[in-house]
Amino acid sequence: MSLPLLEMHDIAKWFPITSGLLQLHTGDIRAVDGVSLTVHRGETLGLVGESGCGKSTLGRVAVKLMEPTRGHVRFDGQPVDRLKGMELMAFRRRAQIVFQDPYGSLNRRMTAGAIVGEGLHIHRLARRSQVRDRAAELLQRVGLADTDVARYPHEFSGGQRQRIGIARALAVSPELIVCDEPVSALDVSIQAQIIELLRDLQRELNLSYLFIAHDLAVVRHISHRVAVMYLGRLCEEAPRDVLYDEPLHPYTRVLLAAVPEPDPKVPLRPQALPGEVPSPANPPPGCRFSPRCPVAIDVCRREQPQWRELAPGHFVACHVAG
Amino acid sequence: MSTQIPHAGPLLDVSGLTVDFRTLAGPVRAVHGVDLAVMPGEVVGLVGESGCGKTQTCLSISRLIHPSGRIGGRHILFEGTDLLQLGEREMRRLRGARISMVFQEPMSSLNPCLSIGEQLSEPLVLHQGMDWRQAGRHAAEMLGRVGIPEAKQRCREYPHQLSGGMRQRAMIAMALICRPKLLLADEPTTALDVTVQAQILALMLELREQTGAAVLLVTHNLGVVAQSCDRIYVMYAGQVVEEGTTAAIFGRPEHPYTRGLMRSVPRLRPPAGSPDRLESIPGTVPRLDTPLPGCRFHSRCAYAEPRCSSEPPEVRAVEPGHLSRCHFAGQLDHGGAPR
Numbered sequence: 001m002s003l004p005l006l007e008m009h010d011i012a013k014w015f016p017i018t019s020g021l022l023q024l025h026t027g028d029i030r031a032v033d034g035v036s037l038t039v040h041r042g043e044t045l046g047l048v049g050e051s052g053c054g055k056s057t058l059g060r061v062a063v064k065l066m067e068p069t070r071g072h073v074r075f076d077g078q079p080v081d082r083l084k085g086m087e088l089m090a091f092r093r094r095a096q097i098v099f100q101d102p103y104g105s106l107n108r109r110m111t112a113g114a115i116v117g118e119g120l121h122i123h124r125l126a127r128r129s130q131v132r133d134r135a136a137e138l139l140q141r142v143g144l145a146d147t148d149v150a151r152y153p154h155e156f157s158g159g160q161r162q163r164i165g166i167a168r169a170l171a172v173s174p175e176l177i178v179c180d181e182p183v184s185a186l187d188v189s190i191q192a193q194i195i196e197l198l199r200d201l202q203r204e205l206n207l208s209y210l211f212i213a214h215d216l217a218v219v220r221h222i223s224h225r226v227a228v229m230y231l232g233r234l235c236e237e238a239p240r241d242v243l244y245d246e247p248l249h250p251y252t253r254v255l256l257a258a259v260p261e262p263d264p265k266v267p268l269r270p271q272a273l274p275g276e277v278p279s280p281a282n283p284p285p286g287c288r289f290s291p292r293c294p295v296a297i298d299v300c301r302r303e304q305p306q307w308r309e310l311a312p313g314h315f316v317a318c319h320v321a322g
Numbered sequence: 323m324s325t326q327i328p329h330a331g332p333l334l335d336v337s338g339l340t341v342d343f344r345t346l347a348g349p350v351r352a353v354h355g356v357d358l359a360v361m362p363g364e365v366v367g368l369v370g371e372s373g374c375g376k377t378q379t380c381l382s383i384s385r386l387i388h389p390s391g392r393i394g395g396r397h398i399l400f401e402g403t404d405l406l407q408l409g410e411r412e413m414r415r416l417r418g419a420r421i422s423m424v425f426q427e428p429m430s431s432l433n434p435c436l437s438i439g440e441q442l443s444e445p446l447v448l449h450q451g452m453d454w455r456q457a458g459r460h461a462a463e464m465l466g467r468v469g470i471p472e473a474k475q476r477c478r479e480y481p482h483q484l485s486g487g488m489r490q491r492a493m494i495a496m497a498l499i500c501r502p503k504l505l506l507a508d509e510p511t512t513a514l515d516v517t518v519q520a521q522i523l524a525l526m527l528e529l530r531e532q533t534g535a536a537v538l539l540v541t542h543n544l545g546v547v548a549q550s551c552d553r554i555y556v557m558y559a560g561q562v563v564e565e566g567t568t569a570a571i572f573g574r575p576e577h578p579y580t581r582g583l584m585r586s587v588p589r590l591r592p593p594a595g596s597p598d599r600l601e602s603i604p605g606t607v608p609r610l611d612t613p614l615p616g617c618r619f620h621s622r623c624a625y626a627e628p629r630c631s632s633e634p635p636e637v638r639a640v641e642p643g644h645l646s647r648c649h650f651a652g653q654l655d656h657g658g659a660p661r
Contacts, residue, residue, distance in 0.1 A: 160606075192587075220588065258516045260520070260523070261589065262572070264548045264549070267549070270521065273521070
């Protein structure tokens, strides 16, 4: 396979915990703790996990909205951590992000046209006189009207705002878009519109997506490969259908069994999952899932499992699997 | 779904319910003539997208809507008593005792200044005249029954010390502690992770078996209703557009909106032969502050005919117990392909 567009190697992101008057450093929230992944051109990597597993933090590190505590990000072969000046500008243009909250992520004092056109200005991709026309074109491309350039965010519905967020990302002709829960705030009928829009844009523009979501059915629909995250680490990664049809990690299995299918003929058979997700400030030794794992053995509580390739492209971090 | 429904009148019978709000932009009718019934011990789903009126319908039953709203309609009969005729003092005797509620966000519906034990004990003291010590013992026992370990210790803790899933368990324990006949659950699992959601749903159904409480489950999640409800009401723009058993609604949806909704949900295990593209319902939900002549869904409907834009459809029975608010109910599959 060709060079991956995005390569994240052994990424960790720790947030310090301070306490008391002197703000002494008393520990770290290990939001992400040793994750490696790649995204190829024209591909969607789905990243799933429950709240607090670190998936959004990882997405922000990928587009350099946060610096990792450890590890390296490479974009198109170039290390991202040392980028400065024009090179950093170029990276910012090529890697974009779409956020979850279509209300909080748009400036309410700017028109849709100004929001979408801002990137064109900054990256000098259009003359001042052309920005408005180009913004109108982009809004049309994502299914809004060209006359919407003059309207403000509050005049749009949630689904329409998410379209503006997508148009803003597209404006600078990026190669990678990190989609951080882009449809979870939307109603199902609108969610389907946005998912299909993202798929169409990918085909048309050969975009790569890092698609972060907690909804396993949505991720199956849009992804080529899927990675599952638990408490700051990856458990399993595989081509889409392999992960859903032959999951190997016990956590992936529990997660998939817990999804209620919209079909009364497919009964829900959740597996019991004892306890709760431990604090990322004080993760358990060994495998992070071991305290709750139905098949854990002694070694799981002592040693961190290796990231093993059990079948072509199917990686698992589990002592027991395979 | 295997429970026997006793052959008696409905526990809850809502007829012609309307909810009106005064807003700066003018009056808005959020609920537009809803008829709904819940039998004793039955789990009934109320589904629809945001703004369809499902939450306001649910809140009007316990008369907890925002003060700017007005509840109207023929009646809300609960165990034969019309709740629309009751005074506030009589309503307070019912809430938490015969009818109780679980809301979406357990953090904002629990009192942060009272311990979990105090909050669980309060309904017993208020409604059953228990003393606080005795109520406290019951509270700890109930907390244990909803699967919270070290219940006695947890009773002394405050809401912020519990995780989201634990808080929702505590809410359910509080709602069921007086053995109500009806539990109104408004999106009880929406704020929770999928593994916790599965646990909470299983818990609610298990407690239904034990206590015989009927449940009105309000949700936008079709998976949740498919897995937990006996019967379903589908709401759109303030009206019930379809009602039927869970098997009928999912097996033979008769309203074009219900069909569109089902086809737009991505499946975890797509059935063989399902299309690669998700179908979506074009357009957006209509605004409720403007007059809506004809069928409220006609502008987004694949089956709409000219009469749909002017004539509001009546509710028709497609088969006994399966009703659809559509001019072409029962004929959708015979009138040719959707346009």
